[in-house]
Amino acid sequence: MTIVTGVTARVPAKLNLQLAVGPPRADGYHDLVTVFHAVSLFDEVTVEPAGHDTVTVTGEGAAHVPHDGDNLALRAVAALRTAARGGAAAGGVRVTIAKRIPVAAGLAGGSADAAAALVACNDLWTAGLTPQQLGEVAAAIGSDVAFALLGGTAVGRGRGEHVTPALAPATQYHWVLAFADGQLATPKVYAALDRLRAPRGSGGDGSPPGSGGSGGSPPRVSTALMSALRSGDAALLGRALSNDLQPAALSLFPALRKTLAAGLELGALGAIVAGSGPTCVFLAGTAERALELAVSLSGAGVCRSVARVTGPTAGAALVPAQG
């Protein structure tokens, strides 16, 4: 008989179909309105009982991930232990993260790992937090953690931590991700956005059309995007993608212009920088078109590697134990 001691959760990367960024707040953060979309690129997080909390990271970009209490998965473990009121079962855990989501790529891999750690420890400790209670713990850990729990397509407000599912038919979209040879630190991209906006005043910040955000006004959800999602029409969705952080990411990583242009020339229905970058995201009309696009993009030498993914997909969930 196999004795199962560990619990594994699988968690998706996120795209931002819209990222509208308001002016900086007094605390230095920016109010956002974003439309999150979970896609089929997954990290796996396993937790096992141990004397004290440790983390081991393997896979894509593991060397760039903190192996101490700064790791977002370990922060999630500590936050859940507190929320579970230090129940007798909430002992130390050995956390093992198998990464496929590239690090500092605009895909919220760290937040994803935190969400997976919450789901896995809630099960390991039989802590019994409801999805809503887990969502509250998640929102206190980081901006994107609550969405990584929820998955699907959802509107995020505040710093992104207040999430509401978007009402849309169950259309499956085909995306190609172009991973860059390098990383972008999210705070540096926001600082670059503030610099780009500063001399131009409100309303003239260089955001792409339809983004709904500007340097001076509160960000709003894009009606063009929501109506594209309701219609399930990939061509409309491609035209409605927007990201206020894109000009800032391009200013810090100019090579991405060539990547975006190549994808559009190769027939993508839409092209956008993922979150704070530097991953570039392309929408294709069908699985076949996504395959052609992925092959052509990797041959064009405009990125480090490519991946085909679909969305929306479910949020962090337990992986059934084997054996």
Ligand code: ATP
């Ligand atoms: P953000 O979520 O801030 O938009 P991102 O999506 O671009 O960022 P992440 O992969 O989440 O990128 O990593 C951002 C930073 O978070 C990394 O540089 C890393 O130092 C830190 N980090 C902490 N824990 C993790 C983790 N488990 N996986 C990846 N990065 C982590």
